[in-house]
Amino acid sequence: MALRLMDGSQAIAEAAIAAGLKFYSGYPMSPATDLLEQMASRLPQAGGVCINAETEIGGVNMALGAAVTGFRAASGSCGQGLALMQEAIAEAALNETPLVIFNMARNQQDYFQATRGGGWGDYRTITLAPKDVPEAVELTQLLFHLTDKYRVPGILLGDNLIARTQVGVNVAPIDFGALPAKDWALDGTMGGTGKSRSIFTFAYGKHNEPGLGPTYHWRKIAEKFETIAAEEVRWEEGDCDDAEIVVTAFGTGGKFVEFVARQLRAEGVKIGWFRPITLWPFPGAALEKATARARKVLVFELNAGQMIDDVRLNVADRHKVQAIGGISFDASGLNLGPYMNAPVLRRRIEAAIAGQPLPDVAHAQGEH
Amino acid sequence: MFISGIGGQGIQLMGKVLALGAIAENLFVQLTGEYGGAMRGGSTVAAVVIGAERLRALPVVSEGGAALLMHDKFVDESVMPKLRPGSLIVAESSIVDLLPDLDGHHVIPFPAKTIALEIGNAQSTGLVLLAAYCAITGLVDVESLVTAMKQVVPSYRRQHVEANEKALRAGFEAAPRLAAPVSFEVVA
Numbered sequence: 208m209a210l211r212l213m214d215g216s217q218a219i220a221e222a223a224i225a226a227g228l229k230f231y232s233g234y235p236m237s238p239a240t241d242l243l244e245q246m247a248s249r250l251p252q253a254g255g256v257c258i259n260a261e262t263e264i265g266g267v268n269m270a271l272g273a274a275v276t277g278f279r280a281a282s283g284s285c286g287q288g289l290a291l292m293q294e295a296i297a298e299a300a301l302n303e304t305p306l307v308i309f310n311m312a313r314n315q316q317d318y319f320q321a322t323r324g325g326g327w328g329d330y331r332t333i334t335l336a337p338k339d340v341p342e343a344v345e346l347t348q349l350l351f352h353l354t355d356k357y358r359v360p361g362i363l364l365g366d367n368l369i370a371r372t373q374v375g376v377n378v379a380p381i382d383f384g385a386l387p388a389k390d391w392a393l394d395g396t397m398g399g400t401g402k403s404r405s406i407f408t409f410a411y412g413k414h415n416e417p418g419l420g421p422t423y424h425w426r427k428i429a430e431k432f433e434t435i436a437a438e439e440v441r442w443e444e445g446d447c448d449d450a451e452i453v454v455t456a457f458g459t460g461g462k463f464v465e466f467v468a469r470q471l472r473a474e475g476v477k478i479g480w481f482r483p484i485t486l487w488p489f490p491g492a493a494l495e496k497a498t499a500r501a502r503k504v505l506v507f508e509l510n511a512g513q514m515i516d517d518v519r520l521n522v523a524d525r526h527k528v529q530a531i532g533g534i535s536f537d538a539s540g541l542n543l544g545p546y547m548n549a550p551v552l553r554r555r556i557e558a559a560i561a562g563q564p565l566p567d568v569a570h571a572q573g574e575h
Numbered sequence: 576m577f578i579s580g581i582g583g584q585g586i587q588l589m590g591k592v593l594a595l596g597a598i599a600e601n602l603f604v605q606l607t608g609e610y611g612g613a614m615r616g617g618s619t620v621a622a623v624v625i626g627a628e629r630l631r632a633l634p635v636v637s638e639g640g641a642a643l644l645m646h647d648k649f650v651d652e653s654v655m656p657k658l659r660p661g662s663l664i665v666a667e668s669s670i671v672d673l674l675p676d677l678d679g680h681h682v683i684p685f686p687a688k689t690i691a692l693e694i695g696n697a698q699s700t701g702l703v704l705l706a707a708y709c710a711i712t713g714l715v716d717v718e719s720l721v722t723a724m725k726q727v728v729p730s731y732r733r734q735h736v737e738a739n740e741k742a743l744r745a746g747f748e749a750a751p752r753l754a755a756p757v758s759f760e761v762v763a
Contacts (some may be wrong), residue, residue, distance in 0.1 A: 210598055210603070210604075211598070212591075212594050212595055212604060212606065232669050311739070367609075370609070371608075372606075373591075373605065374605045374606070374630070375598045462634075463633055467629065547635055548635050548637050549633055550638075551633070
């Protein structure tokens with residue numbers, strides 16, 4: 208197995224192409240620009256199309272239009288750009304169009320945006336958060352599979368470290384099994400062949416062909432998300448069985464937590480770690496089980512407290528839950544800050560275990 | 576290991592050549608760069624993690640066992656506090672006296688700049704030093720470095736390939752071969 212040195216943006220683009228991506232339209236915004244650049248150089252070589260759209264809104268809607276034709280399509284940006292895409296993401300959920308969105312975020316402040324969504328209606332967004340570049344390669348391909356399987360939008364939530372860390376990786380197509388035929392896809396034939404389809408959010412039907420009607424259409428959509436919540440939960444955990452302390456984190460943070468927890472475990476601390484891979488559906492039952500015997504459940508996320516809501520909803524005794532992360536940016540504002548560092552994280556875990564105030568580190572001010 | 580210098584010395588190029596050279600020898604590699612807004616003279620560090628097995632390294636490297644130093648500036652904050660006791664430091668000879676906190680480390684000064692000037696290309700000092708490090712440690716063979724360098728140099732800089740190759744070979748030849756052989760540590 209020959210490895211190739213690639214940064215995360217390059218590896219994700221290659222993984223998307225391996226999954227059969229044919230259309231990408233995005234708008235540059237650091238650190239998501241690298242992915243757009245990779246798509247621009249590689250997709251045409253792979254028989255696809257990449258468009259640098261005039262806005263994020265244009266980009267995501269072009270991707271939605273491409274997806275309606277049955278081809279695998281995606282858009283991407285970073286958090287701020289994703290905010291602009293919310294209407295189209297909701298629309299994809301409600302009119303049942305598979306659509307992949309890459310959020311190469313500047314920090315970990317997009318947990319709510321990804322898992323709660325900002326669009327209208329009863330919908331959720333499958334959100335996969337890789338811990339590193341090799342996992343991003345796998346989850347990118349899985350996301351295309353899941354969004355096709357359920358005809359839903361899905362988000363890959365990465366960050367600057369995933370976008371720009373270079374590692375030796377092997378990008379090979381992964382077979383996740385057969386998928387239903389896309390008999391709903393628009394195929395360009397109109398009027399006469401009977402193959403054209405009108406994809407319409409509201410299955411209200413017409414007088415001569417009554418549809419499901421609003422109640423039953425929305426119930427059908429809601430049931431689908433219930434199915435996903437039941438069947439597509441993914442997580443990773445270690446040493447939780449006898450753990451007095453369980454530390455949870457998502458994405459890159461999960462990798463740091465695993466690293467430090469293993470260090471402490473090797474030194475005799477009864478500590479375990481738990482990382483949701485699907486942020487939605489959140490692995491709540493698994494977390495409840497993993498934290499059943501824990502004295503404390505620590506949540507490490509570089510934001511003011513977002514995933515901690517899901518942790519509190521699922522840990523049996525919410526009083527055990529404590530935040531050990533916080534807002535932490537680098538001086539540019541485009542990257543994770545000094546909290547995302549093993550020694551810093553270790554000191555914060557140790558302080559929390561001892562019931563002491565969390566030690567801070569200096570953050571740069573006013574640098575540009 | 577950390578490669579450190581100031582913007583313009585080719586630190587990130589050295590990191591990339593080493594990473595690609597190691598990949599060519601079927602090793603596992605992670606490469607991260609820390610540098611400011613494209614400024615000459617600013618702090619620039621490449622952190623390269625190399626292993627014989629799949630890495631568990633974090634993308635923010637907080638600790639290492641070796642350093643390749645091209646300049647004394649910034650290292651007191653960017654590199655020295657992160658080195659484990661007994662680390663290997665291969666440094667350009669002319670800066671060794673200026674380096675802080677060398678106690679307890681295995682320091683090997685190497686006259687990379689002098690060699691680069693001898694072969695008529697001062698710009699290639701970094702590659703001379705990189706090749707010397709590889710000879711000293713046995714980490715990557717010079718042939719892999721040469722191949723890697725050719726991959727990295729963009730088409731509009733093709734005129735530098737020959738001089739770069741000369742620099743790599745000269746540095747590799749002049750260095751004390753296997754003076755500090757590399758051993759991969761196993762992290763729990």
